Amino acid sequence: MARIRIEDLSKDYITANKTLVHAVKHADLTVENGEVVVIIGPSGSGKSTLLRSVNKLENPSDGKIFIDEDEVTNPHVDLRKIREEVGMVFQSFNLFPHLTVMENITLAPVKVRKISQKKAAENAMNLLKLVGLEEKADVHPPQLSGGQQQRVAIARALAMEPKVMLFDEPTSALDPEMIKEVLDVMLKLAKSGMTMLLVTHEMGFAKAAASKVVFMDDGRIVEVGTPDEVFSHPKSDRTKQFLEHIL
Amino acid sequence: MEKQPFDNETAKIQKIRDQVVSVDLTAQKKRALTIQMTDGVLIPRKDDGHVLNSWRITFFSAIILLASLVMFKPQPYRDIFMVTIKGTPVTFQATIFAILGALVIGTATGLGSVSKRRWVNMLSGVYVELIRGIPLLVQLIFIYYAMGRFFRIQGMAAAVVALSICFGAYMGEIVRAGIQAIPKGQMEAAIALGLSRSQAFRYVILPQTVKVILPAIGNEFISMLKDSSLVSAIALSDILRKGREYISRTFLSLETMLVVALIYLIITLLLSRLVGLLEERLHKNG
Numbered sequence: 001m002a003r004i005r006i007e008d009l010s011k012d013y014i015t016a017n018k019t020l021v022h023a024v025k026h027a028d029l030t031v032e033n034g035e036v037v038v039i040i041g042p043s044g045s046g047k048s049t050l051l052r053s054v055n056k057l058e059n060p061s062d063g064k065i066f067i068d069e070d071e072v073t074n075p076h077v078d079l080r081k082i083r084e085e086v087g088m089v090f091q092s093f094n095l096f097p098h099l100t101v102m103e104n105i106t107l108a109p110v111k112v113r114k115i116s117q118k119k120a121a122e123n124a125m126n127l128l129k130l131v132g133l134e135e136k137a138d139v140h141p142p143q144l145s146g147g148q149q150q151r152v153a154i155a156r157a158l159a160m161e162p163k164v165m166l167f168d169e170p171t172s173a174l175d176p177e178m179i180k181e182v183l184d185v186m187l188k189l190a191k192s193g194m195t196m197l198l199v200t201h202e203m204g205f206a207k208a209a210a211s212k213v214v215f216m217d218d219g220r221i222v223e224v225g226t227p228d229e230v231f232s233h234p235k236s237d238r239t240k241q242f243l244e245h246i247l
Numbered sequence: 248m249e250k251q252p253f254d255n256e257t258a259k260i261q262k263i264r265d266q267v268v269s270v271d272l273t274a275q276k277k278r279a280l281t282i283q284m285t286d287g288v289l290i291p292r293k294d295d296g297h298v299l300n301s302w303r304i305t306f307f308s309a310i311i312l313l314a315s316l317v318m319f320k321p322q323p324y325r326d327i328f329m330v331t332i333k334g335t336p337v338t339f340q341a342t343i344f345a346i347l348g349a350l351v352i353g354t355a356t357g358l359g360s361v362s363k364r365r366w367v368n369m370l371s372g373v374y375v376e377l378i379r380g381i382p383l384l385v386q387l388i389f390i391y392y393a394m395g396r397f398f399r400i401q402g403m404a405a406a407v408v409a410l411s412i413c414f415g416a417y418m419g420e421i422v423r424a425g426i427q428a429i430p431k432g433q434m435e436a437a438i439a440l441g442l443s444r445s446q447a448f449r450y451v452i453l454p455q456t457v458k459v460i461l462p463a464i465g466n467e468f469i470s471m472l473k474d475s476s477l478v479s480a481i482a483l484s485d486i487l488r489k490g491r492e493y494i495s496r497t498f499l500s501l502e503t504m505l506v507v508a509l510i511y512l513i514i515t516l517l518l519s520r521l522v523g524l525l526e527e528r529l530h531k532n533g
């Protein structure tokens with residue numbers, strides 16, 4: 001069974017001036033266990049909306065989403081249980097500035113998973129080693145560089161031992177020289193077999209790690225294929241145009 | 248579908264609105280580091296030379312005036328001063344207790360106004376509207392009498408309750424603004440980790456809010472210190488009451504009120520400078 005299954009998903013927004021925006025239109029997508037799926041597409045094409053529907057940060061208008069056998073879109077589902085299983089990394093890091101790096105990472109395991117502070121701190125230390133920041137445990141996030149903050153954010157999400165990791169443009173807010181350190185961590189994660197669904201325009205990463213690339217335009221999934229298929233032999237004209245535009 | 252940049256902008260604003268967290272269109276604009284409330288005293292800060300200078304002039308003039316009155320015209324000013332100053336502890340006591348009460352009510356109201364439960368929302372809203380629409384003096388006297396009639400509470404306790412209820416509404420607005428000043432990504436990150444909304448408020452949002460609203464609370468404290476004089480007429484032996492008692496004995500109304508005014512002024516100015524220093528400290532610590 002697929003790890004993430006998105007079936008006929010649609011999301012409409014009503015804007016401030018009461019017009020309807022169809023942000024996502026009838027999208028179908030599956031992510032198998034251990035797959036890395038990269039979503040690309042122009043601004044406003046609905047990538048974030050699709051991604052954020054998976055842990056219900058957005059409330060879809062229609063369609064279904066499953067994570068393993070749990071239906072995320074079922075109104076009676078315990079969303080907290082699902083969110084525990086789904087890690088999320090944001091473009092703007094969203095670390096908690098009033099807490100130290102260590103506290104950022106241990107907060108959810110201690111308060112939600114109810115594991116002991118000591119055990120949580122041990123795990124956190126291991127994760128900080130994984131992302132190469134073990135000496136920053138007692139620092140507050142605003143004192144870190146963007147790249148370091150994003151690596152902490154990844155560690156924070158991993159601390160809940162999620163089945164799935166979502167990334168929404170994790171490197172777009174970073175200075176160019178810091179992008180690689182974050183992508184390296186993400187590559188490591190991909191190699192370790194983590195199931196990942198991400199929005200990114202880092203083609204290098206997509207080529208190296210993606211099992212599938214998804215091209216979205218105007219709310220629709222236009223094309224799905226291996227990185228080679230989508231980047232080198234795109235079927236649709238829209239995909240071609242888009243790739244010419246960004247490469 | 249081609250969208251104009253403007254549409255995109257409104258869509259973005261809408262996006263902010265529709266988030267799990269924020270309910271206020273202007274939340275994004277208010278993302279300042281500190282919340283400034285417009286009523287109340289001016290807060291002198293180092294970076295605001297104009298206000299700081301006026302502060303210096305007023306503060307030192309007040310001190311010098313009071314000191315010279317007491318020293319060079321001890322008859323009757325020394326007398327008046329010695330009597331009225333005895334009201335200071337009561338003024339402070341009432342203010343400190345009432346500000347604590349207002350903080351409790353204000354936190355509840357602030358949380359209520361960002362709550363997703365309609366009726367909780369409504370309740371906070373009605374409370375705030377009600378309080379803000381009635382003159383402070385009228386409310387204070389009303390609550391004061393109501394406390395006496397229904398709970399047999401009088402004096403200091405009743406005054407504190409009355410002040411807490413009245414200032415709780417303003418405090419609630421401060422807390423709400425403070426919560427909305429926290430970027431929405433904070434709540435999103437917290438619930439994405441599996442925290443409940445109340446856990447997110449407790450561990451993530453409110454600790455950051457406190458820092459943001461501390462200067463505004465300082466302002467409220469000063470306002471309350473002044474406005475506590477309103478209940479004195481009926482309840483407290485504070486600075487103003489002492490003065491009025493003195494007047495009723497000696498009929499030196501203008502002289503006494505001059506001293507009373509100067510004492511309030513000096514305390515208020517002193518405190519406002521303290522709040523200014525506090526703000527400077529907060530800014531330095533990021």
Ligand SMILES: Nc1ncnc2c1ncn2[C@@H]1O[C@H](COP(=O)(O)OP(=O)(O)OP(=O)(O)O)[C@@H](O)[C@H]1O
Nearest residue numbers: 013023042043044045046047048049258261262265
């Ligand atoms: N809360 C919202 N209210 C109204 N419209 C929204 C909202 N969120 C998104 N939209 C609109 O839905 C469409 C899809 O937005 P989305 O953020 O998913 O696009 P995206 O592909 O992630 O774009 P970007 O590359 O700029 O991040 C856009 O037209 C956007 O303006």
Ligand SMILES: [Mg+2]
Nearest residue numbers: 047048049168
């Ligand atoms: Mg996006």
